[in-house]
Amino acid sequence: MARSPEHITQRIAVICEAIGAWLDNEDGILGITVNRTATEGLFPRHDVMFMLDQIARTVTLEALQGWADRAAGTTPVPGPASEMPNVLCLHAGNLPLVGLQDIVATLLSGSVYYGKLSRKDPWLADGLLRVLRKRMPGQLGGWAVRLEDLDRAGAERVLFAGAETSVPEVQRRVRELGLASEKALFLPRTARFSMAWLADEDFPADNAQLGKLSRQLAGAMLRYEGRGCRSLALVVARRSLSDFAGNLTDAAEVFVRKNPPSHFRSPGVSYWRSYLNSTGKDVYDLGGQIITDDPELIGRDNVICWMRGDEDDVRRLVRQLGPKLQQVYVHSGQDAPASQDTADSLDTAASLDTVASQDTVAGSAHEAGMAFHPLAGVPGIRLAPLSEAQSPPIDWQPDGVDALSWLWKGYSP
Amino acid sequence: MHQSYTTWRNYLLNTDIPFSDKAWTVYRHQLEHQPVYRRFCDELPVKEGRNGDHRADADPDAIPLIPIQTFRDAAVRADYVEAPQAVFRSSGTTGMKRSTHEIADLRLYFDSCYRGFSQFYDPREFVLLSWLPGYLDNPESSLVAMIDHLVQRDGTGQSRFLPLDQPLAGVDLSTVSNMNTVKYLNKRRHRRSSGLLHANGEASEAPAKKRRIMLFGAAFGLLDLIDAGAPKLPADAIVVETGGMKTRRRELSKEELRGQLAEGFGLPSASVHSEYGMAEMCSQAWDTGKGSFRCPPWLRITVRDPENPLQALPPGEEGLIGIMDLANVHSLAFFLTQDRGVLFPDGSFRVLGRWDHAELRGCNFLAE
Numbered sequence: 001m002a003r004s005p006e007h008i009t010q011r012i013a014v015i016c017e018a019i020g021a022w023l024d025n026e027d028g029i030l031g032i033t034v035n036r037t038a039t040e041g042l043f044p045r046h047d048v049m050f051m052l053d054q055i056a057r058t059v060t061l062e063a064l065q066g067w068a069d070r071a072a073g074t075t076p077v078p079g080p081a082s083e084m085p086n087v088l089c090l091h092a093g094n095l096p097l098v099g100l101q102d103i104v105a106t107l108l109s110g111s112v113y114y115g116k117l118s119r120k121d122p123w124l125a126d127g128l129l130r131v132l133r134k135r136m137p138g139q140l141g142g143w144a145v146r147l148e149d150l151d152r153a154g155a156e157r158v159l160f161a162g163a164e165t166s167v168p169e170v171q172r173r174v175r176e177l178g179l180a181s182e183k184a185l186f187l188p189r190t191a192r193f194s195m196a197w198l199a200d201e202d203f204p205a206d207n208a209q210l211g212k213l214s215r216q217l218a219g220a221m222l223r224y225e226g227r228g229c230r231s232l233a234l235v236v237a238r239r240s241l242s243d244f245a246g247n248l249t250d251a252a253e254v255f256v257r258k259n260p261p262s263h264f265r266s267p268g269v270s271y272w273r274s275y276l277n278s279t280g281k282d283v284y285d286l287g288g289q290i291i292t293d294d295p296e297l298i299g300r301d302n303v304i305c306w307m308r309g310d311e312d313d314v315r316r317l318v319r320q321l322g323p324k325l326q327q328v329y330v331h332s333g334q335d336a337p338a339s340q341d342t343a344d345s346l347d348t349a350a351s352l353d354t355v356a357s358q359d360t361v362a363g364s365a366h367e368a369g370m371a372f373h374p375l376a377g378v379p380g381i382r383l384a385p386l387s388e389a390q391s392p393p394i395d396w397q398p399d400g401v402d403a404l405s406w407l408w409k410g411y412s413p
Numbered sequence: 414m415h416q417s418y419t420t421w422r423n424y425l426l427n428t429d430i431p432f433s434d435k436a437w438t439v440y441r442h443q444l445e446h447q448p449v450y451r452r453f454c455d456e457l458p459v460k461e462g463r464n465g466d467h468r469a470d471a472d473p474d475a476i477p478l479i480p481i482q483t484f485r486d487a488a489v490r491a492d493y494v495e496a497p498q499a500v501f502r503s504s505g506t507t508g509m510k511r512s513t514h515e516i517a518d519l520r521l522y523f524d525s526c527y528r529g530f531s532q533f534y535d536p537r538e539f540v541l542l543s544w545l546p547g548y549l550d551n552p553e554s555s556l557v558a559m560i561d562h563l564v565q566r567d568g569t570g571q572s573r574f575l576p577l578d579q580p581l582a583g584v585d586l587s588t589v590s591n592m593n594t595v596k597y598l599n600k601r602r603h604r605r606s607s608g609l610l611h612a613n614g615e616a617s618e619a620p621a622k623k624r625r626i627m628l629f630g631a632a633f634g635l636l637d638l639i640d641a642g643a644p645k646l647p648a649d650a651i652v653v654e655t656g657g658m659k660t661r662r663r664e665l666s667k668e669e670l671r672g673q674l675a676e677g678f679g680l681p682s683a684s685v686h687s688e689y690g691m692a693e694m695c696s697q698a699w700d701t702g703k704g705s706f707r708c709p710p711w712l713r714i715t716v717r718d719p720e721n722p723l724q725a726l727p728p729g730e731e732g733l734i735g736i737m738d739l740a741n742v743h744s745l746a747f748f749l750t751q752d753r754g755v756l757f758p759d760g761s762f763r764v765l766g767r768w769d770h771a772e773l774r775g776c777n778f779l780a781e
Contacts, residue, residue, distance in 0.1 A: 163772070192771040226774075233774065267458075267721035274456035275479060278449055279486040296482055299771035301720065324771045 004068035007080040008108070012064040014135050015107055019059050022131040023052065029131060033123035042120050043096045046259045047224050050390070051096045058394045059104065067395035068108060071404040078411040084110040086141060086153045087407060088179055090160035090170070091125065093118040094227030099125060101394060102159050105403035107132065107139050114153040114179070115143035152178035157407060161189040164323065187406055189398045191326035193233035193299060196220065196386055197314045197375065200238045202331040213331060213386075214244075214251035220329065220389035221304055222252060222287050225261050229326040229398065230389055234298055234305050236314050241293040241306035245284045248291065256287040264288055269302045299324060311375060318380045323399060325380075330373055332385035418518040418743075425521070425739045426528055428710045432739075435711065436473035439739050439746050446491040450745060453479045457723070474715055474725035478735040478749040484512035484693045489744045491517065501555035503692040504548070514555065514692050517743035525696045525740035526559045527566060529709035533699040534627070536563070539651075541572035544630035544638055555692040556655060560629060571624070626650035628678070629688075632670055636677070645679030651702070652678055653686045656764070667704075667764075689764060693748065695740035698762070705761035713737040716756045719768060722749050728758045733768050 025031050034052075038045040071077075078084060087106045091099035098118065103125070106113040117125050122145045133140040142151045158180050160170055167186050174180040196217065204210055220232035237244070265273075265288045273290050276283040276297075283292045291304040298305045298321070307313060318325060370376055370383040382400055384392070395402070416424070425435060443450045454477055483489060490497060497515035499522070504511070516522050530536065541563055548554045564572040626646055630638070632654045646652070652674050665673070667687075675682040683702040690697035698706035698714065708714060715735040718724040726732040734754035737747055753768040 163769075192774040229774070231774070267723060268719070270458045271722050272480075274453055274458075275483070277456045278452035278479075279483060281486070294482075294486075296485075297770075299769075299774060301770070301774055324769075 002069055002073040004065070004072040004077055005079075007110075008068050008072075008077060009065065011108060011110065012061060012068060015104060015132070016059065016061050016064060018132045018135045019055065019104075019128070022128050023056055026131055029127040030124075033127040036123045037096065037121070041262065042123075043224075044260065044262050048096045048124070050223065050259075054391050055097065055100065057391070059100075063394050064104070064108065067404060070395065071402055071408060074402075075405040075408045078110060078408055080110075082110065082411050084112065084411060085156035085407075086114055087111040087157045087159065088150075088153055088155035088174065088184075089113065089115045090147075090158065090174075091115060091118045091121070092161045093121055095224040096121055097124050097128070098161075098228070100128070101396070101398075102403060103129070103132075104394060105407060106159075107136060109404055109407035110139070111157070111407055112139050112141045112153075113143075114141040114150060114155060116147050116150060117143055117145045119145055147173065147177055147179065150177070150179055153180070154178060155180045156184050158184055158186045159189070159403065160186070163190055164188055187401065187403070189229075190323040191229040191399050192324040194220075194230050194327040194329060194389065195234035195236065195314075195317065195321075195325060196232055196329040196331075196389075197311070198235065198237035198239070198331055199311075202237075203239055203244070210247055211251070214247040215255070216331070216386045216389070217248060218251035218255045218286070220386060221289065221291075222255050222259070222261075223390040225287075226289050226302055226304070228390075230392060230396075232304065232329065232389055234307070234317070236307050236309045236317065238308070238310065240308045241282050241284070241291065244306075245282070245291070249284050249286065252286040261288040266302055268300075272297060272300060272303055314375060314381070315378060318378070322380070326382070326398065327384045327389070328375065328381050329384055329386040329389050330370070330375070332387055418521065421742055422518070422521050422524060425711050425742060426524060432710060432713055433471065433473050435739050436476060436713070436737055437471065439742050440473075440476050442742060443491075443746055446493060447489070447745060448492060449483055449487045449489060450479055450747070453477070453483075473713065473737060476737065476747050477723055478715070478717065478737075478747045479745060480722075481512070481693055481736075481748050481750050483745060483748065484514055485510050488515070489513075490515045491743045494743055499558070500553055501558065501692040502551070502553040504551055504554070512692055514744060516695070521740055521743075522558075522695045523562045525709070525711065526562055529696050529712070530563060530699070532709045533701050533707065536566060538625055539567075539572075539627040540569070540624045541567060541627045541629055543572075543574045544628065544634050545574065546577055546631075546634050546637075548631065553692075555694075556631075556690065559690070559697070569624075627653060629653045629655070631655050632665075632674075635674055636670075639673070639677030643678065648680070650678070650680060651684045651686055652680065653688055653699075655688045655690070691750075693741075693745070694736060694738045695744075696738045703761075705757055705763050707761050711739040713760075714754070714756065714762045716754055716762070717749060719770065726756070728756045731755045731765060734762070734764065 022030055034045070034048055037043055037048055089099055089102040089106060091102070093099065098121065099115065103113060103115070115125070115129070126143070129140060129143055141153055144150045158170070158174060162170060167188055171180070171186060175182065202213065204213065217232065217235070224231060226233065269288065269290055273283055276290070276292050276294060281292055281294050283290050286304065289302040289304055291306055293306050293308070295305055295307050297303045314328065318328065370385070373383055375381050376383055382397070395404070424430070444454060457477060494515070494517040497517055498519040499516040501514040501516065502511045527536075541560070543560045543564065545557060545560065548557050551557070560574070564574065628635070628646065628650065635652065635654055654670065654674060671682050671685045674685045686702050687700040687706065688697050689700070689706045696709055696712040698708045698712060700706045706714070715737060716726045716730065716732040717735045718726050719733050722733060731753060734750045734752040735748070736750060739746055751768050753765040754762050755765060756762045
């Protein structure tokens with residue numbers, strides 16, 4: 001693996017120190033913004049605390065260095081004197097701090113960050129950016145919740161969440177406001193959800209192990225109310241849903257008790273539930289979501305599909321779903337790196353010390369184990385351990401694109 | 414007790430009765446005689462107003478729409494239908510379960526098609542040439558049945574399905590209205606207007622009206638026809654496309670498709686019309702070159718919120734197209750498609766492709 005140059009290592013140190021200080025509640029910023037986020041009902045407190053826990057675990061010197069080194073192995077690293085571009089990040093998120101990776105990638109690349117913050121997440125990201133600006137003032141251009149309130153950045157790179165087909169509309173809007181240059185490159189993040197593959201051997205005979213599998217599945221499905229692209233929306237398994245539904249609904253009940261969703265069930269879910277019941281399909285409640293064995297409903301909001309099938313079905317579905325699919329999870333038997341059971345006991349500033357002092361997990365710790373999986377190397381399949389579904393390393397690749405390499409591409413070493 | 418098929422036909426296709434009266438009547442009828450629909454309504458969390466005791470002038474948008482998948486997953490015939498007179502099945506790719514629409518009263522189906530068509534076109538004005546290569550493989554295609562009926566109703570014998578090997582061979586595009594047509598038309602007019610005989614007892618000589626060509630086909634087939642070197646059509650011809658781009662070519666926008674068809678057949682783009690129908694519907698909507706579809710009086714389109722399909726969206730907002738096809742009284746009259754559409758204040762609507770339900774998942778900048 002290539003070693004990234006010294007100026008990148010120095011940047012990594014600054015970023016890590018800043019994120020550590022933010023997690024340590026420097027100037028009381030994190031405590032205040034967590035409280036505002038929770039009390040305004042933007043995200044449940046347990047989801048915010050879970051995310052902070054993941055950041056503390058994954059944004060480490062080792063993880064960022066590993067990321068930079070891997071990117072340096074594929075893309076020439078711009079030199080310290082290179083004039084790096086302004087980068088516009090259009091954050092839109094259904095989960096707290098969803099744009100963190102884009103922020104870190106932009107700063108790590110040496111570019112100047114401009115951001116449109118998500119309306120659902122105006123406080124947390126703002127707090128983090130303020131702490132970062134104290135340490136890297138030259139790289140923090142500006143940010144706002146409304147596009148119209150942003151400075152005319154004339155960005156040369158734009159990262160945003162949305163379908164490929166939405167690129168022209170996004171281009172039009174940002175160019176109209178002078179936020180991006182005419183020659184700017186756009187990187188849409190197209191993935192919408194993830195799937196899991198469970199072979200026969202993934203269903204252990206041992207009840208304790210079966211319980212662990214159920215808990216991992218429930219966490220992957222229900223964390224962040226199933227909203228993120230890493231959320232599990234489709235399971236292909238050698239066993240039928242009815243065989244496993246009891247274990248799954250039990251695990252979901254425990255999860256929901258500890259992590260109550262912000263709403264019971266959306267009208268859309270009730271609608272599909274009524275339909276499935278009226279036509280005699282298998283359907284089970286999982287918190288605010290439902291799970292069914294009707295493959296026609298794949299991708300619907302808050303509806304999880306369970307298909308009985310084999311690896312050929314996985315390959316077929318990956319081809320069929322294309323860019324909508326983020327990850328294919330496989331059961332590794334490992335526990336999730338984060339303690340979901342304790343997340344709800346954390347309470348804002350008082351508990352932030354605990355969050356910041358969690359053991360760290362290097363970004364790609366599980367990647368090597370995936371290389372020997374029968375589905376490894378199949379085009380379009382991005383494997384990850386089920387236990388990492390909601391705890392990805394900082395350098396995980398939305399749609400298979402590494403943001404750091406993308407930002408470096410085209411700038412002279 | 415349900416009414417006879419004849420009574421239903423007369424009632425549903427009666428354009429003097431307001432749509433909402435008929436919609437609520439059909440809704441109550443379906444609750445009583447359509448078991449799947451009844452179970453669906455019973456399962457819905459909101460029960461208020463679901464028993465059908467609405468005022469006749471209440472907005473039919475309050476009627477719940479069941480997912481179109483019901484045609485695939487359940488028998489949709491009303492409980493009094495012993496044996497359907499016809500069965501239509503949707504086209505589908507290999508391995509895909511197809512929708513099945515059992516038609517209890519074929520005459521209601523044909524009447525709905527023909528009278529619906531007649532709301533927008535004068536059938537006596539056209540010679541219908543149909544080019545449906547992919548569909549002719551499917552003997553249970555509702556589209557083929559509908560076109561066949563329109564062809565049969567043209568007593569001149571000139572309307573027809575174009576042969577697959579020589580689609581436009583032998584068709585005199587400049588003068589489709591030959592002498593036989595003129596004689597036929599005159600004879601028919603004479604029969605109908607016997608009170609208009611001249612004093613000498615001869616029928617009035619109606620001018621020999623030339624018939625216009627209506628070339629009807631699936632979009633992909635019509636484009637293939639152009640690629641194969643189809644001749645330009647006479648200036649007064651119209652082309653009616655029925656959608657159906659998937660699996661054959663990349664999907665085109667409506668404007669692109671219209672432009673390519675117009676150019677290919679040498680017509681102004683206003684002469685490219687569209688039909689919106691499907692195996693699950695007994696009625697069709699028509700776009701007569703204005704860029705939006707209109708419905709016959711017994712069909713209504715509603716656009717529903719994808720996040721809450723019980724909620725109708727106001728004109729101008731994009732959502733899922735919902736169908737209220739009262740001619741489906743013996744199957745399922747109220748259902749939600751997977752098509753993306755937008756309604757206009759005048760009740761016309763536009764189809765914008767398939768709705769991607771996954772758009773509601775994950776993160777989306779434009780959705781903010």
